[in-house]
Amino acid sequence: MKPRRHRDTEKLAADERGSTRIRNEEIKSAWIRVNLRLVIPFALCLCASVAFVLSSTRAEQRSAPAPPLEGCLKCHDKIEPMHRFGPTATLDKLDNGKDALGLTCTACHGGNPAATAKEEAHVRPRFPREWIREGRFRIPERSGPFLEKESPEFVRFLNPGDLRIAGETCGSSECHSTQTNAVGKSMMTHGAMLWGAALYNNGGFPIKDTNFGESYGVNGAPQSLVQNPQPTAEQKRLKGILSFLDPLPRWEISQPGNILRVFERGGKRRLETGLPDKDEDPGKPDKGLSARGLGTAQRTDPVYLGLQKTRLLDPTLNFLGTNDHPGDYRSSGCTACHVIYANDRDVRHSAFYSSAGNLGRSQSADVSIPKTESGHPIKHQLTSRIPTSQCMICHMHPGENMVASYMGLTWWDNETDGDKMYPAQQHDPSQSEEERKLNSNPEAASLRGLWSEQEFLDQTGTREFNAQLKRTQFADFHGHG
Structure with a gap:
């Protein structure tokens, strides 16, 4: 009987569970019916709210004014x-005042973007007499x-690629x-190769490793370059x-590399700086030791003086090109190479x-840039397609003749073919002519040459011109004259 009672108990339990499941299903069904009545109106309200928000956003976007164009475009709208090339677009013209990277005029050049008058928009130089001629910059x-x-x-403002400011642009x-x-820190900027070789090879500095290089801080003052971390002896x-590289010291405080030169022949009296002695032996200037010691009177090192006066490696990337001859037109810093x-x-x-x-003249579409004035880039545009002629602006000296x-x-x-390069009758220039010609071309032969x-x-x-020459042909550029 126990097994039967057990089966009856199981059947009863099963009936109870089945009844429970039925009741649960009935409750769920009722809950769904009730909640559907709530969900549908709620969903409709939500959709209406979303539609209202989207409609309001679009209306705000339509009603919001476009950002104002910079005042620069009043004059330079065609520049x-x-x-030209950006991540999503290639532009031949400005797009709403911006280039392909989304940069505006003042993002690079600075200045006052809100101004529409040139006097207010442009950054004024400290020395306007040097930069503004006949009312024009x-x-x-x-x-x-x-x-x-x-x-x-x-x-x-003048050149966002100049190395003094390139860190910010x-x-x-x-x-x-x-x-x-x-x-x-490159050789094209500090030029330490020339300074180091000239000083060591001519006895101006006793250490073979270069110690001097050209570099300028944001304020324009000469600065040292220090390697961090410091190189090992093996490196x-x-x-x-x-x-490190230090600025070149002023030549006035330099000292002769070889003290024994005081015993060379010539020199009867101690000369005052800048006052030659008419009784001195021709070709034998006074090299005697100054009564005040090294670094005074005329007891300075000629190598330091030569480096600073002849400027054989100039202009480095620190400066603008001389902008006075074909082969000398360029900017400074990054744009010295990347703007043609x-x-x-x-x-x-x-x-x-x-x-x-x-002749370094512009072909820009910007009507405000004169097209008959030298010293302007071909276009106001960066490029990586750099021609050899751009490299030759700097790499034209005897010490770096590899490009030539x-x-x-x-x-x-x-x-060679000198009859076409010199006047038939020798011309002896006046002192003012010498100054003008040597400023343009620091070469003594040019004083008497055409x-x-x-x-x-x-x-x-x-x-x-080349057709009349017999033994040589000249290039179309003449860096440093």
């Missing part, structure tokens, strides 16, 4: 975008280190920080990594840029 010829005396704001965190940091020996100037009409050297000529040799060129020897005159130099290297 090319500085960055113009980059002066042979500006040299003059740019270092200007404010950082003006340097940025080209080298910002979103852009080319690695490249900007590297170029500030110095095998890779030539330097610990017209310097050479030879298609083998300039490729498709050759059609722009060799690559082009099949070398320096003229001042003699190539010291700009009109003659403009035709030198043309097909017509």
